[in-house]
Amino acid sequence: MFRPKSTLEQWRIFQAVVEFGGYAQAAEKLNKSQSSLNHAVAKLQQTLGVALLEVRGRKAFLTEEGEVFLRRAKQLTQQMEELELLAFNIHQGWEAxxxxxxxxxxxxxxxxxxxxxxxxxxxxxxxxxxxxxxxxxxxxxxxxxxxxxxxxxxxxxxxxxxxAEITLLPVCHPLHPLARITTGLAQADLSQELQIVIKDTGKNPQELTGWLKAEQRWTVNNFHEAIGILLSGLGFAWLPIHLVEPLLQQNRLHRIQLRESSARKFxxxxxxxxxxxxxxxxxxxxxxxxxxxxxxxxxxATRSSIELPQVELSDSSHTPE
The missing domain is CATH 3.40.190.10 (Periplasmic binding protein-like II)
Incomplete structure (x- = not known):
């Protein structure tokens, strides 16, 4: 097992000497003698075999190597502070x-x-x-x-x-056959088309939620995958308006018009x-x-729940046909 030759206190002193502008100032801030700080930094440099500071006149300046070690020393002391803070927070009941x-x-x-x-x-x-x-x-x-x-x-x-109120819209590609029908579709007409649905993440998914009457369904893990398939020209899906509105404005997707209801809210x-x-x-x-x-x-707060609308989402048992 690795055993460090330097100590955290040596690195803390080295950092203080640089940040406070010298040994005397650092000694005052740390409430230590100046000689102890000189000894700690000298010992650190001797252990490492690297010059961290060089004295010019009565002042100490960082070497190029010292600048590199200073950045790492700051990370080290910050990590130690965070570690001790974590222990304190856990002791006080603060969740990890x-x-x-x-x-x-x-x-x-x-x-x-x-x-x-x-x-x-x-x-x-x-x-x-x-x-x-x-x-x-x-x-x-x-x-x-x-x-x-x-x-x-x-x-x-x-x-x-x-x-938040969520609005779901039935959408497809502008060149999809569904987009060519302008007189208003019945929901029954959608059952003949490929529907893109989102996988239910529950352990025991139920087909009680989601408009799942399409004879052919492809199941994906998220809305971005569904949008990608729609943009390729395949299928339709009920998707949140906050995700598809920019694509509708750019005419990259088309909103399907239904006779019954062309939007679902919950x-x-x-x-x-x-x-x-x-x-x-x-x-x-x-x-x-x-x-x-x-x-x-x-x-x-309310004890009554609003059901997820009977639209686009599926359970994990559905696989592409």
Whole structure:
């Protein structure tokens, strides 16, 4: 096993001498004698066999090699500070890691805004982001797989705070046969076309959600894969307007007009699966999510859930035919 010949204290002193402009100033800041600092830096240079500082007159200057070692020394001391802070936070009950599960359809700019607010308050907590779809979001709640869950369906017995209204549109390529029909299609007409659906991430997916009447379905893992297939001219899909609107404006995708309804709307909800076990770091993230979505506090909570609309999403049992 490697045994270091230098000490963290030597590197800290070397860094202080440079940052405070000399041995005398560093000695005053560190509350140590100047001779002890001289000895520590001299010992460090002797151990390394590299000159870190050179004396000119009554001042010490960094050598070229010293500049390199100074950058690494700063990283070393910062990592040590973070390590000790982590130990302190854990001792105080601050979580080392928290998990946030997000329904894939939820707008990511809203999440990113919350993360920007959370990061300065995180105290080094590791954050694990989990993409979930349909029953996978419910599993994250029921099995407490995450500290916080954003879902399109709130299971019975849990509180859900409305976050964002989601609009899904049926879309295809502008040259697809569906795009040529302008008189208004019936939903039954779509059953004869290839549908691109998103895989349900749940352990036991159910075909109770999602418009899945098409005889031929191709299942993908995310919306970007679905969009890629549509752009190649194949199939149709129900996709979030916040993802496809730029492509619609550029005429790279076409919005299919249906006689019944050409748009489906629902809300995503923020759920805390186990409020009693919510730690301080997760609580900070919860506050940031509420702020980024401009939520009012618990008066918006509701025990009623809004089902994910009967549209584009599929369970994992569906494979291309």
């Amino acid at each position: 890691e928290i998990r946030l599960a997000v329904e894939l359809v939820h707008p990511r700019p809203l999440i990113n805004r919350a993360l920007q607010l959370y990061y300065p308050k995180s105290r080094g907590t590791q954050l694990q982001l989990m993409d979930t779809v349909l029953t996978g979001s419910q599993d994250a709640i029921l099995e407490q797989q995450a500290d916080l869950v954003i879902t399109g369906h709130v299971p019975k017995g849990f509180l859900g705070e409305p976050l 809300f995503t909800h923020l759920v805390v699966p186990n409020p009693e076990r919510l730690g301080p770091s997760a609580s900070r993230l919860l506050e940031c999510l509420r702020t980024s979505h401009k939520l009012q506090q618990p008066e918006l």
